[in-house]
Amino acid sequence: MTQPTTTPHSEADSSQEDLPFHLKGNFAPVFEEWTETELEVTGSIPPELCGRFFRNGSNPKTGWSPHWFLGNGMIHGVELRDGKANWYRNRYVRTPLLDNPEASRIRPDGTLDLTLSCANTHVIRHNGRILALEEGSLPFEVTGDLETVGAHDYAGKLKTAMTAHPRICPETGELLFFAYGAIPPYLTYHRVSRDGVLVQTEEIEVKGATMMHDWGVTRNHVVFMDLPMVFDLAAMAEGGMPIRWSDDYGARLGVMPRDGSSEDVVWYEIDPCYVFHPMNAYEDGSRIVMDVCHTKRISLDPTDGTGTPPTLVRWVIDSDAGSVSEEVLDDRACEFPRVHDGRVGLQNRYGYVVGLADGEQMGSGFYKYDLSTGECRTHEFGDGEQAGEPVFAQCPGADAEDEGWLLSFVYRPDRDRSDLVILDATRMEADPLAIIHIPHRVPMGFHGSWIPDEA
Numbered sequence: 001m002t003q004p005t006t007t008p009h010s011e012a013d014s015s016q017e018d019l020p021f022h023l024k025g026n027f028a029p030v031f032e033e034w035t036e037t038e039l040e041v042t043g044s045i046p047p048e049l050c051g052r053f054f055r056n057g058s059n060p061k062t063g064w065s066p067h068w069f070l071g072n073g074m075i076h077g078v079e080l081r082d083g084k085a086n087w088y089r090n091r092y093v094r095t096p097l098l099d100n101p102e103a104s105r106i107r108p109d110g111t112l113d114l115t116l117s118c119a120n121t122h123v124i125r126h127n128g129r130i131l132a133l134e135e136g137s138l139p140f141e142v143t144g145d146l147e148t149v150g151a152h153d154y155a156g157k158l159k160t161a162m163t164a165h166p167r168i169c170p171e172t173g174e175l176l177f178f179a180y181g182a183i184p185p186y187l188t189y190h191r192v193s194r195d196g197v198l199v200q201t202e203e204i205e206v207k208g209a210t211m212m213h214d215w216g217v218t219r220n221h222v223v224f225m226d227l228p229m230v231f232d233l234a235a236m237a238e239g240g241m242p243i244r245w246s247d248d249y250g251a252r253l254g255v256m257p258r259d260g261s262s263e264d265v266v267w268y269e270i271d272p273c274y275v276f277h278p279m280n281a282y283e284d285g286s287r288i289v290m291d292v293c294h295t296k297r298i299s300l301d302p303t304d305g306t307g308t309p310p311t312l313v314r315w316v317i318d319s320d321a322g323s324v325s326e327e328v329l330d331d332r333a334c335e336f337p338r339v340h341d342g343r344v345g346l347q348n349r350y351g352y353v354v355g356l357a358d359g360e361q362m363g364s365g366f367y368k369y370d371l372s373t374g375e376c377r378t379h380e381f382g383d384g385e386q387a388g389e390p391v392f393a394q395c396p397g398a399d400a401e402d403e404g405w406l407l408s409f410v411y412r413p414d415r416d417r418s419d420l421v422i423l424d425a426t427r428m429e430a431d432p433l434a435i436i437h438i439p440h441r442v443p444m445g446f447h448g449s450w451i452p453d454e455a
């Protein structure tokens, strides 16, 4: 069923020129929640793909947000089963912030209200629970039909936020995550068992409050990235950018056993940089290999021009030498790295990224790296088309690491609509296997997951 839209994006285009990038073009929010069950498909959906593709993003309900990272979370989902696309739907994550955007995160007793979440950054499933994530708040549970259940605090045990980039260990089924804060504790580590019980919480000592967006997890260790994007509380009080680059803070990687605590962390100095997203991390004897989308410097103000484009860099953390080496694997700009979910924390042969050929926030193609050979294969979309994060869905029962599909929403500016595109990951240059035409625009977003039907 199609519900009518009342605020077509195209009508607003002519007045959008002065808006910041995150509120115009295909970054602009949509204002309706649709449920569509009659989806046109070009090509053939692999019948083995049975489940749901969910992708979260920032979609300010009022039409305005001061930054791309601060809009209300809206998840766009498509259910695939037995070669059919059963539905597309988009739903806000209904946190208290949705209807009360001015609500204060600081309660009268001085504690933080961690339910005031944008819930806009990622969506994962662990232990049968689907969680919408945003790094400053508690996770929010949603149903398989994207209805909001509510904040999830692990039976009251979780007293901090959860990063939007937890990792599910493919070997133990544990959910590993951290939280950072502008006020102490600046960094906290958590471990949840495969059956969803919060079994470990550790405060980790760091020099100060930094924006720690993501991290690395290996079979036995976690890697904290203590990088020089520091909280500036004075600027925050004056309504300015709360997080800024620091020339003084330095940059360190902290390696800790997964069941360790703050005193077990071994810190390694590295050259100042920022990394939003590692592709993966894994152990190689006494070394940890970590491939990351690495920038020499960033700014959260996209107009200040000091940021540099991210490129794929390999860190090797050598515990014997006590040092970290750095090698550029590809000098072309890229972001939104993904690997096979079954290779998280283990050595991966393949990695997938969005290529940012024009330095934009989103790209018009995907790169697939074979890290065993250095080969890179590409899939290019059309002129002006914008692809989001390539999510890998494995073919059930497959042996080869790349036997599966890449799923992503792709914006088609000529129609002001988006498609869910399904590529054969073993044949990157080939035409998509299937294109599921969404009868609306899906704004550029952040991260998502392929959530296969549970056996």
Ligand SMILES: [Fe+2]
Pocket (backbone or CB within 6 Å): 121, 164, 165, 213, 214, 276, 277, 446, 447
């Ligand atoms: Fe992210």
